Amino acid sequence: MISRTTIDNVFETARVEEVIGDFVQLKKSGSNYKGLSPFTDERSPSFMVSPVKQIWKDFSSGKGGNVVSFLMEHEHFTYPEAIRFLAKKYGIEIEETEQTTEQKEEADSRESLYLVSDFAKEYFHNILLKTEEGKAIGLSYFKERGFTDDTIKKFELGYSPDSWDAFTTHAIKKGYKLEFLEKTGLSIVKEDTSTGSPTKMFDRFKGRVMFPIRSMSGRTLGFGGRILTSDKKAAKYLNSPESDIYHKSKVLYGIFHAKQSISKEDNCYLVEGYTDVIQFHQTGIHNVVSSSGTALTPEQIRLINRLTKNITVLFDGDAAGLRASLRGIDLILEQGMNVKICSFPEGEDPDSFSRKNSLEELTHYLQENSKDFITFKASLLAADAKNDPIKKSETIHDMVASIAKIPDAIKREVYLKECSHIMDISEQVLFNSIAQLLRKERKDRNVKEEKASEPFEVVSSEKMPAKKVDVQFQLEQKLIELLVLYGDMEEEFEEMVIESDERGGLDLTPEIYRSRVFEKIYLDLQEDEIEFTNPEFQKIYSEIIKRFVENPDSKSESFVNQLDPEIASGVTHILMEDERYTLHQWDRMQIYVKEKDKTIAQIVSETILSLRRFLVTKKIDELSETLKQDVEEDKEASLQEIVAYIGLKKLLSNKLNRVL
Incomplete structure (x- = not known):
């Protein structure tokens, strides 16, 4: 595991505006930066980056967070991958926490498999472009398929020499161990049964054009190889065998190049083969992936589900193949996805059709011929039923x-x-x-x-009840917002002390004092023994108070980097909500938005009083229900308690009316 020291160092060093600036064109807007959302298709900028708070917020999609969460959203890195990416960018040495011998060996083994796969990808690509055999056989094949030089380089296509051990021998000379060449499936080793030592080494992909299969974060997991000869005994396509890094049921070909477009277009085109994906990309449609010739699996569908809820399955014009492929539709539906189906004219597949048509023609065809799955299935099956x-x-x-x-x-x-x-x-x-x-x-x-x-x-839409407002949730959320935005500020508060008047009634006596916002909220909630009912709010609240107690002058936005990404996203939304107004530039139209920090003490007091009043009302309701179950001798005591709470509720209501 990456050490906490390294993670803290990454957050201290990385600049959110610099990292995001590599992916989004940002323009200065006051103390912030703004740009077009990388997650939706928009013309007016709704994406904000705050260098001061070191966070970002996309108001069009609702996403937000810190520099790591941006990489996780945009590049679909895991948390460790994002940390490693930033460490590499800023030249930070990664420290690993102490691991057991078994953990180290497992981590080293997996990393070795990745290194071998990356080496093989570069080797096959270089053979394709820089050797006579590669150019004459592999490159000419790709050119015949209509692939441009840019496309070949983008997908790092390659060629494996038509020699029994050319790759294996070269890899060993370069220092790669035969053990890992065999584990990735790149090399096949035949052992001498009498001695147990390897006697022969073969290249699995001998004489094939190569398609590297990459993970969502871009690491090479395995390969698909197509044979170019007419050997009937050899499989036309051959994939890497299962390994510790390659599980074909959990991988989609093209996902690395397609992920951003899938998120932005909110749709994923699903095709069958490698060349279908590549040809679509070359034509200009990038949100396309392939199951690489294997039957579609729930794991592959969930991979798409991380990016979009919408899948359009593309079939060729072969009617028999259509019916067989419909079984995969049910799997997609089980995952709660929205499915459309588009078939091409008879004799055409996504590769051939996109090769013959321009981007405009292809886009038009997909829009006009993509049918909802039920309509498509009905028309297909009904044709047989007649x-x-x-x-x-x-x-x-x-x-x-x-x-x-x-x-x-x-x-x-x-x-x-x-x-x-x-x-x-x-x-x-x-x-x-x-x-x-x-x-x-x-x-x-x-x-x-x-x-x-x-x-x-x-459920009939006409009879659906109006959604009930969760008052306690809103009040708890408001307190979190006040803590996050203004927790370190010192304000003048009016403390309301409950006292008895001459007639024995209750009255609120004001006392003025100065306090930090976090102290005011913490002490008031502790005095009333109030806890947050929302677990996410409770976790954020505990973290904020802990950090303020340790350092009252700390800025609350700094703790965003220490929270779980999902919770941090909620905090970011609060931190950046005020920045929404700067996007619209109201001041240019002589419309001025009132600043919250001018009435912070009033808002804090009002929110706490509202929460107290809500909880008192809730207590009255609970006591009233209990009263119905009480025996006769207990009812008088319960009634007196209810009356006392009603008196307190009246006081709080009067105070709230005055504040309001």
Whole structure:
């Protein structure tokens, strides 16, 4: 693991405006920078970077955070990958915490596999471009496919010499161990059974053009190799075998080059082969990936789900292949994704079709011919059914089975209505049919079966109740906001002390004193024994108070770097919310936004009083419910307690009215 010292050093050294400036064109805007969102397609800038607070906020997508979270969002790095990227950028030496011998060996082994794979990628690429054999065979093949020099370099395509051990021998000469060449599957080793020592070494990809397969962060995991001869005994395409770094069911070809475009376009085109991906890229459509000839898996779908909820599956014009591929659609639906399907004319595939058409023509075709999965499936299956009642019923069952995979109940209802319309069958029959499927599924999972009277719950939009406002959540969020933005500020507060008047009633007596905002909030909540009900707020609150107690002069934004990325994103939203107004430049239209810090003490006091009043009201309701269960002799004491709380609530309400 990377040491805490290294992580702190990275955060202290890295400048958010410098790092983001490598990916987004930023312009100065007061004390901040602004630019176009890298996550959405927009014309007016809504992306803000604060050098002072060392955070960023994208108001169009709602994303935000520190320099590490930007790399995790934009480049889809893991947390350690982002730290390593920044350490390399700023020349910071990475310290590792103490590991066991087994952990070190495992880490060293994995890193060796990555190094071998990267070496192989460069070797095959150089053979393609710089040797006579590579140019004559490999390069000429790629040129015949219509790939440009820029495309070949972008995807680092290569060629493995048609020699039994050219790569293996060269790698060993360069100091790479045969053990790791074998583990990556790049080399095949035949052992002498009598001595146990290796007798022969072979290159797995002998005489093939090479397609490096990269992870989302860009590391080389494995290879796909296509044979160019007409040898019927050899497989046309050959992939690297499974290894500690390459699991074909968890990898998508082209994801490294496509990830940013997928996020920005909010859609992913899914194709079958390597050349489909490359040709689409060359034409100008970058949000495309391939399952590399393997059957689509849930892990691959979840990889796309990190970037978008929308998948458009592209099929060639082969009808038999279409039906076989429809099985993958159900897997996508199970993951809660939105699916569209687009097929190409007969005899065409994504590679050939994009090669023959311009970007404008290809984009138009995809837009016009991408159909919702239920419409596409209905038209395809209904063509077979025609006037045959048996086949038609089987088609309907097939469609209902797909709809049953959708986890969202409202989406299921929408698709059932669409299916009812297309297949000319009543909605009620479809609802009953899907209810049976869902019940069977629950039973298989040993989950409690729904009541027979409620086989399928359909929520009508007309009867949906208005969303109830969570007052306590809003008040807790407001307190966090005040702590984050103004926790270190010293203000003059009016403390309300509860005292008894001459007639025995309650009264609030004001006392003026100076205090820091964090002290005011902390002491008031502690006095009333109030804890945050939202666990995320409680965690942030504890962190803020801890840091202020250790150093009252510390700036609250500095602790963002110490929080979990998801929590840090919420804090960033609070820190950057005030910057939203600078995007609109209201002052140029002589509209001036009132600054919050002019009435901080008033807002803090009002928020705490509102929370107290809410909790008192909640207590009154609880006591009223308890009163109904009390025996007669206990009711008088309960009534007196309720009356006392009602008196306190009245005082707080009066005070709030005066403040307001």
